[in-house]
Amino acid sequence: MSGYSEYKLSAALEGHSDDVRAVAFPNASTLLSASRDSTVRIWKLVSTPPPTFDYTISSHGSAFINSLAYYPPSPEFPEGLILSGGQDTIIEARQPKKAAADNADAMLLGHGHNVCSIDVSSEGGWVVSGSWDASARLWRVGKWENEVSFEGHEGGVWAVLAYDKHTVITGCTDKIIRVFDTSGRLLRNIRGSTDVVRALCKIPDNHPSGAQFASASNDGVIRLFTIKGDLIAELLGHESFIYSLASLPSGELVSSGEDRTVRVWNGTQCVQTITHPAISVWSVAVCAENGDIVTGASDRITRVFSRQKERQAEADVIQQFEAAVRESAIPQQQVGDINKEKLPGPDFLKQKSGTKDGQVQMIREDNGSVTAHTWSAAAQEWVAVGTVVDSAGSSGKRTEYLGQDYDYVFDVDIEDGKPPLKLPYNLSQNPFEAATKFIQDNELPISYLDQVSNFIVQNTQGASIGQSSQPQQQSGADPWGQERRYRPGEVPPPVQHASSPETRPKVVPQKTYLSIKSANLKVISQKLQELNQQLVSSGSKDISLNPPEMNTVMTLCRELDSSKSLNAASPSLQTAICLALKVATLWPAANRLPGLDLLRLLAAATPLTASAKYGDQDPILAIQSSGVFNAPVNVNNVMLTVRMFANFFETQAGRGLAVGRFDPIMSMVKSLTTKDSSPNRNLTIAVTTLYINYSVYLTSEGREIAPESSEQALVLLDELAKILSKEKDSEAAYRGLVALGTLVGGLGEEVKCAAKEIYAFDSMLSGMLDTSLGREPRIKGIIGEITSLI
Missing domain, CATH: 1.25.10.10 (Leucine-rich Repeat Variant)
Incomplete structure (x- = not known):
């Protein structure tokens, strides 16, 4: 490894309030990051050395943002475009100079589920996206129409690659890589992955293998292929799911994953492993101008790494990062079963060298604890990367929750942007009974029952009553899946030793009503004001809301946001409901969305919604008369209307109206x-x-x-x-x-x-x-x- 220049920390960028799920590196002075906190941030280099960045919020959505791409400058968009997508199923295209409060340049509608991957072809003039809805879609830049849908996937499309201006490659949860031309014609299926395909990237022409693109999978393997589908090589080293791939100008590849690492690959060899003080490194991207790397991780930090001394952080900042890695806690479940008695002691690290970069060695310390170390091929030494604990955040005692002691108290992320719910559980309980109570206490859909109960069983297997450790989720971790993580879009694996059919409660007949009540009232309020101003400016004052009416609706939104229930005695409530009906029925079809969303929430929040009159019609007949279901159907308008019908069942008056x-x-x-x-x-x-x-x-x-x-x-x-x-x-x-x-x-x-x-x-x-x-x-x-x- 003589002559190899190591990447070292350049900057640690803090600002996001939740996991950084996607990153991009448009040029040497600009970074992009997207997060579960529903924002996209633009980080600008403001001084150097050492590199210092400041951010502006480019976009603030209503749900987790999971995918991000940058479309380079063009005559129509001289600063380029930031494309982002996530749980709200919408892809936003926005010029960097626009503030988050401004309208986006385009909102791409068509996907029916979370948008989890985006890539661009500037040469072809298009964007490609993949979604959990089992489709990939091609959008023409400027026209912003869904020009092509790539069908035939049997699961979520978690990775898309704009290979060249004529070719799109997709990676799917059905473990198949598909190659399409841009007309939507399937050219070939490429098999070989033993698990979900998570990431794709184009391989530089100067790569020694002769391969043309790479894939990464939940099986922890990076595979190098030709465009014809020939498997050239497999890169082994990651110890868990691989989430992201990118190529360096040098011809090397870089990857990141669930094993807390970023790995740099020269040919087929891992030449550097960068461990992060986080549970997951969700995304990695490369600056084509200088070869620097940016990463996004579950600890909410965006980090930049560089090989060039002048772009590296000051020594004390690098030391702080390395200390954070050494001191991080590694949950036992991430490393598997360990027999402490058979582990070597600290002397091993002085006497034995590693065989490859990133090799992990567990050491039994003199105090009985277990520490993890990885081999640095460049430094020719073992590097401490954390201490193994029974569970992330485990205290070694039973956990108190609401005045009672439990063997386990899990954190469960259910609603976008909200704090996790607590799931208490004792080993003496039936998992299905505990899951049922959790669902009822938190007013969750009964459809979650299997996932919650499977999660409990998986994460308490082998435990016995009275054991001292209680696995708890780290803040921000996704619940309900393998290795205590919820993998959206995946089916939880069958659980061994689960409760027998005799103890499993029956699902049907269902006894309780379901509703769909999660919402971002701030976004609804903002959109109502924005669209109302457009109506006023265009001369449609007859259907717009005047300032007192708008104030009434804004007050209603604030009350709903603070309590999710309303005071039926409020004299302005009836007026506010009628104003929401006005927006939902009289405004142009393209502008009705916030009004319908507000009515959906009102249907569940107060029985007055069912008795409201607009003219001489009740809300349901008023909606019918408005033509919301007439062709051509606006899918989002119709969806919110049907949700409103369902939410009426939350109140007795609403049920009477819906049944009548x-x-x-x-x-x-x-x-x-x-x-x-x-x-x-x-x-x-x-x-x-x-x-x-x-x-x-x-x-x-x-x-x-x-x-x-x-x-x-x-x-x-x-x-x-x-x-x-x-x-x-x-x-x-x-x-x-x-x-x-x-x-x-x-x-x-x-x-x-x-x-x-x-x-x-x-x-x-x-x-x-x-x-x-x-x-x-x-x-x-x-x-x-x-x-x-x-």
Whole structure:
């Protein structure tokens, strides 16, 4: 390794309040970072040496931002464009000079689920994106239309690569790499990964292997391929999931992953391992001008590394970073089972050299603790990278929560941007009972039951009553998955030793109503004011809100944001509801979104929403008359409307209205399932949630079964048959099955007979078991319940 120049810390950029999930490095003086705190930040180099950066917030969204790319300057966009996407399914294109409060240059709508990958082809003039909705999409810059959809994926598209101006490569959770031309034609499937494909990057022409692109996977392997699909080499060294890949101007590759490291690869050899004081290094990017590296990690810090002395941080800053790595706690579950008695002592580090850069060696210290060390090939020495603990944050004692002691108290991230919920658990409890109580206490959808219970079982396997350690999530860690992390879009693996079927509670019939209430009221408020001003400026004062009316609506938003419930005695509440109805029904269709979103929240927050009148119409008839379901359908408007219908079931008055208007509601919603193509995923989830609530109402205890109940149940069966016969999304299918099971389990023989003989649900469900959906434990379980009922 003589002559090799090591990367050292250049700057540690603090500002994000949650995990930094994506980074980009447009030029030597500009960095970009995107975070779970819903912001994109532009970091500008303000002085050097040492390098000092300051940031501005480019974008502030309403949900986690997971993907980021930079489109270089063009005549139309002389400063280039920042493209970001995430959980709200929208891709934002914004010039760097625009403030976060300004309108974006474009909002790309089309994906039905989290946007998890973006790449650009400046030569081709397009952007490509991948999503959990099992599609990749090509967008023409400037026109901002979804020009091409790349179909055929059997899972989320977690990686996209604009290989050249004619070629797109995708990496999928179905473990397959696909190569397309830009017309959408599939050129080839490339197999070889043994797990989810997480990252792709183009390999420089000067790479010694002759390979043309690289992939990285949850199996911890980087694979080098030709564009024809020939596997050239496998790079081994990472000890867990690999999240990100990038290429250096030198022809080297750089990678980052769940093992807390960034690794630099020369040819097929790892030549440097940079350990971070974090749980995950989510993203890595390279500056093409100077070869510096930027990383984004779970400790909320964006870091820059450089090989050039003049761009490295001062010695004390580098020492602080190295000390933070040495002193970091490594959860036991990240390193697997360790037999302390067989580990070497500290003398090993002086007597034995490592065999490759990044090799990990556990050492039993004289005080009985276990420390981890990695081999630095460049320095020819072992580097301490942390101390192994029973769990991240474990105290070695039972944990107190709300005045009681528990064996475990887990942190569970459920709602975007909100603090994690606490999940207390004692080993003497049934995991399903604990999961059910957690869901009920926090008013969560019952569809989470399997994930929560599986998480409990996985993370307490082998534990016995009275054990001293209690695994706890670090703040910011994703719950519910392998290695205590929730992997969005993945199916939790089958759990060994899980509770037996006899102890597993039945899911159907569902007894409680579901609602969809999470929202960003600040964004809704801002959008209402912005769109109202546009109406005033364009001369549409007849439908705009005057200043006192706007103040009334803003007050309502603040009250909803602070309590999520409203004082029914407030004299302005009825007025505010009517104003929201005005926005949702009279404003131009493209501007109605914030009004419909507000009505959705009001439907659940107060019974006054159900009794509000706009003219001589109730809210449901007013919405119907407004033409929101007329072609061409605005998918987001329709989705929020259906969510509002579902949320009405939160109050007694709302249930009365929704049930009394069953026919007009169904006539609107049914139009969505008669189309040739499947609706947007979020829309289908809203529809199936509404059907669950109707099913719960029709089968509720103590309610006298009216003659029309069976007729309404048959209408619901007909709609559920249309959805379940073609639905491929797990959550949408699960909710449809909950509605179906509730109907056939809670009503009479007429409904069961129709389900079997008219709609042939028995054979439909049997066929579903043979699909990828049928391999999910929760889907398989509920299908078994429904089959036994019919």
